Amino acid sequence: MNKPLRILATIALGGAAILFSSCSNVSSGGTSGTAFSFDPPAKKPSNPSAVKVHISTGAGKLYVTEGNEVLLATPVGVGTSANPTPKGTHRITSKTRHRRRQSNPGAGYPMTYWMSFYSPAYGMHWGFVKPYPSTHGCVRMPLKSARKVFDMTRVGTPVIVASSQPWDSTIGAKLPRLDDSPLPNPPDSYMKSSKVFADQEQGKMWNFN
Template identity: 30%
Template sequence: MFSRLVFGLGLLSATALVHPAFATDARALQIFVSKSKQSMAVYDGADVIATSKISSGKAGHTTPSGIFSVIEKQTYHESNIYSGAPMPLMQRLTWSGIALHQSNSVPRYPASHGCVRMPDAFAKQLFKMTEMGVPVIITDGQLAPEPIDHPMLFRPQAPAPAPLLSDVELRPGIGELPVQVAMNEVAMPRLQVQPIAAPANDQPVKILITRRSQRETIIDLQTYLAELGFAVGNADGYLGPATVQAIGEFKKQHPLASTQAKSLVSDDLVRAVYTAAGKGEPPNGVIMVRQGFRPVFEAPVTIAEPELALGTHFFSASEVNLKDGTTEWLGVTLPNTLTSQTMKRLGISTMESSVISGTPILNALGRITIPDDTRQRIDAMLTPGSTLTISDTGVGPETGQGTDFITLTRG
C-alpha cells in the first residue's frame, strides 16, 4: 500500500500532483472522474494521492458514466474512429472507444469525443502508476470512497473442502458477451480448521451481484426440466423449439392455476419446476465472478424486498490481511436513475431503497444472502484490489472478452 498520508491536494487543482514514489501495491488504486468538476482524483484507500484537471466528452459525444477499469495500456495509440487522432499514453476503458489519454488540449470543460483527456505531466505519471484492472469510476458529481464495514462483505478464509457440497451447483461463467471493437446453497460444515493461505492466483477478483436475467432463469428451467425427464436440448438460456415443447409438456402434467398459466415463462412456472425438482424457492439474484478479465463462475443469491431498487454501489478491497482474516473495504454509491420501462421489467416499484432504514449502501448489503459455499470460494480468492459491484441492471453491454464487469449508469 501507499503511505497513509494526505497531501492536502485540492480536488479542483488545475495542476496535476502525483507521488508515485510511494507506490508499493498499485492494485489498490482507484481513479474517480467528475464530469461536472472536470477533475480526476486518484485514491490509495481513502486517501487522495493525486489530482488533475481533465476534459471529458462534449455534447453529442458525452463520456459515459459508470464503473470501468483499465483493460489495455499503450504508450502511443491512434484512433481508428477519428481519422487517426493521436492518443498518447492511452489507458483503455471500453472496447467501443472510451479511454484515458494524454492531450495538449485540456481546457477544463467538455471538449473531447468521449475520452477523458489529461495534461501531459499527469498522464505520464499516471501511466507509470497504474496496472491493468485498476478501477475507474466516472460520474457527474464528485464521489469519494469511504470505509464500509458489513458482515455481507467478503474476508479471507481458508478454502472450503473440495468438492463443494451444496444443493445448488456452481456454474461456470456464462461466457463473453459480444462487444463491437471500435479501437485498434446451504453448505456442509468444514471438515477441519484450515490455515488461511495466500490465493494461488493473486490477481484481484471482480464480483458482480445483480438481479437474475431471463436467460439465467431459462438455463435453470432447462437444467431442472432435463432432470425431471423432459427433453429440452442444450441448457443454453434460449427458448428453442425443444425447450418450448418441454415447458408445454410440463404444464400438462403440472397445471398452473394462476392467470400466468398462458404465459410461456412465468413466476408460477419457475416455482413449479423448482418444486417438482426439489430445489426449494427460486433465487432472484445472481453473483458473478471474473478474474484476469475472464469469467470464473456464477451462483444464485437471494435479494430481499425485490420490489425495492438495490441501487448501484461499488466496493474495493484496499487491504486484505491473511493473518487476521480481515479486509478493509471502501464503498461508494453511484447515482443511477432507472427508466420506467426498466423498473417494470425488473419488477421494481420504487427507487427509494432507503425506505427500510439507514443508508442505501448498507441496505443493499443487508438485503443480499449468499450461500455459504459460494462465499467460502470467493473468500479464498481475495487479494488487494478485489472489487464488488451491486447493481439492479445486470451485466452491462460493454462487458465482454477482455474486460472486467462494466456497469453503465444514468445520472
C-alpha cells in the same frame, strides 16, 4: 543598518512576499494556464492492487486513490452532453504508452499514455485540455498527469466515472484552471513523427513548454 542596505532588505523581503503569495495562489485554484505547465504532485502507491481512478464529469477532475488517500489529482477534459464520458464503474482494459488514433478524422494523431476503460473506443490519454466538456467521450489529461497516471495504474484498475466525486470541493477546488484552446495545432509532420513520443516522454511537446 545604513540607508542603502535598508532599501535592499526591503526589496528582498518584498520579492519573497510576492514569491510566496504566487505559490499560495497556485494551491488555491485561482490560477490559469495551459496544461503543459501543470505537473501534479503524485505519491507512489504502496499497494498497486488497491489503486482506483475516479473521474468527475461535472468538475472536470480526475483523482487517483489508494484507500482513502488521494495520490494524484488533475484537471481533465471530458465528453460533451452529445458524446458523454460513460458513467459507471469500469476497469482499465488495455494500456498503450505510444498510441495513435486509428480512425478518421485525425488518423495518426498521438494519443499518448492510452488507457481504455469502456470498450476499445473510450479511454484516458494525453490531449489538449479545455475547462469545459469538449471530447467525444474520452478523458484528456495534461501531459505530465497522463504519464504519471499511466505509471500508477495497470490493466484491471477500477475507473469510477460520475457527475461528482467526494474531493471536488476540497482537493479539486484547489487545482488550477487549465485551458489549451489558445494554443495552435502543431504541424502534422511533427505530430505524426516519432519525435512527438520522444518529446512527450521528457514531459514536453513542440514549443509549448
